[in-house]
Amino acid sequence: MNNHTPPFDSSAFRRALGMFATGVTIVTARAGDGTPVGMTANSFNSVSLDPPMVLWSLAKSARSLPVFHAAEHWNVHILANEQNDLANRFARAGEDKFAGLSLEPALADAPFLAGCSARFQCRTVFRYEGGDHIIFVGEVVGFDRSEMAPLLYVSGEYALATRLASPIATEVTGAADASAEPAPFTEQLLGYLLGRAHYQFMWGFRRTLDELGISHGEFFVLSLLAVRAALDADQITAHTAYTGIAADTALLSAMRARGLLSASADPAPRYALSPAGHAASRRVLAAAHAVEAALVEQLGGREAAGLRNLLKHLIRASDPGLPTLWGASA
Numbered sequence: 247m248n249n250h251t252p253p254f255d256s257s258a259f260r261r262a263l264g265m266f267a268t269g270v271t272i273v274t275a276r277a278g279d280g281t282p283v284g285m286t287a288n289s290f291n292s293v294s295l296d297p298p299m300v301l302w303s304l305a306k307s308a309r310s311l312p313v314f315h316a317a318e319h320w321n322v323h324i325l326a327n328e329q330n331d332l333a334n335r336f337a338r339a340g341e342d343k344f345a346g347l348s349l350e351p352a353l354a355d356a357p358f359l360a361g362c363s364a365r366f367q368c369r370t371v372f373r374y375e376g377g378d379h380i381i382f383v384g385e386v387v388g389f390d391r392s393e394m395a396p397l398l399y400v401s402g403e404y405a406l407a408t409r410l411a412s413p414i415a416t417e418v419t420g421a422a423d424a425s426a427e428p429a430p431f432t433e434q435l436l437g438y439l440l441g442r443a444h445y446q447f448m449w450g451f452r453r454t455l456d457e458l459g460i461s462h463g464e465f466f467v468l469s470l471l472a473v474r475a476a477l478d479a480d481q482i483t484a485h486t487a488y489t490g491i492a493a494d495t496a497l498l499s500a501m502r503a504r505g506l507l508s509a510s511a512d513p514a515p516r517y518a519l520s521p522a523g524h525a526a527s528r529r530v531l532a533a534a535h536a537v538e539a540a541l542v543e544q545l546g547g548r549e550a551a552g553l554r555n556l557l558k559h560l561i562r563a564s565d566p567g568l569p570t571l572w573g574a575s576a
């Protein structure tokens with residue numbers, strides 16, 4: 247019989263714990279000499295509603311341990327999704343974590359940070375030994391919240407919270423046949439979802455494009471030249487070819503003839519928006535912004551932030567090597 251227990255794999259334990267998604271907090275207190283301390287903690291949790299109590303746990307190795315041990319009050323800041331830099335700052339040892347931060351007045355002396363999703367002002371009521379951590383239980387003496395979407399932490403990485411979407415209404419085209427091949431075209435197909443979302447979005451401001459008599463290709467050129475001044479035809483093509491729409495010299499000449507573009511002298515003219523082109527671009531952008539604002543209103547700010555984040559990932563992952571649109575010279 248083998249009585250040996252397998253050696254405990256603490257990094258596997260950490261990775262398993264990392265599957266429990268949490269928010270991210272900064273917990274702060276003030277030393278007797280007035281020095282502020284604070285640290286990033288995701289061990290925060292609710293304990294009791296009546297009386298209101300919360301907990302978090304602090305590593306015995308933390309430099310701030312003696313201060314939290316002695317402090318009667320501490321504040322828990324639930325970080326907003328734009329505060330990941332602050333989370334990193336308060337997770338690092340050896341720097342002035344509070345440098346440049348403006349603090350807000352609080353009920354007690356613990357530092358009170360701004361711009362968070364929620365804040366709990368607490369008074370220590372219990373402290374428990376918890377292995378290599380100390381568990382602090384606090385009575386909540388004050389709290390507030392904002393509409394800022396919270397920052398999450400899962401599998402060792404920061405993340406955003408988005409609601410699970412309900413299925414898109416689809417037509418049922420007959421009884422399911424268990425022996426049939428899985429349908430090649432389903433609601434889960436990323437290409438379908440992206441394409442449909444794109445065209446439904448465009449639908450909302452297509453009327454403005456039609457009113458201005460602006461084609462799809464011209465719309466791309468207008469949008470490009472609204473952020474990049476004076477490009478030649480090759481540069482414009484390099485930016486727009488991925489759309490499958492040829493922004494060739496014929497299209498550019500036609501836009502010039504209609505007064506939407508101005509061009510420098512041949513042989514390699516550089517195109518820019520004319521005053522009329524700028525006006526058209528502003529009208530289209532205003533219509534697109536209105537569609538976006540209505541959608542964000544429906545989706546909610548949190549979903550919109552999550553969607554922007556995912557789309558940026560997708561654009562980075564699928565980039566065939568396009569020139570940089572913003573912040574680069576021609």
Ligand SMILES: Cc1cc2nc3c(=O)[nH]c(=O)nc-3n(C[C@H](O)[C@H](O)[C@H](O)COP(=O)(O)O)c2cc1C
Nearest residue numbers: 285286287288289303304305308309310337338339
């Ligand atoms: C997302 C995240 C969550 C963390 N959660 C905790 C925690 O709950 N308890 C803890 O003791 N340390 C936690 N840490 C580590 C501390 O933030 C880090 O050790 C910090 O430097 C301690 O500060 P101090 O040594 O100045 O007290 C976490 C770090 C990160 C990035």
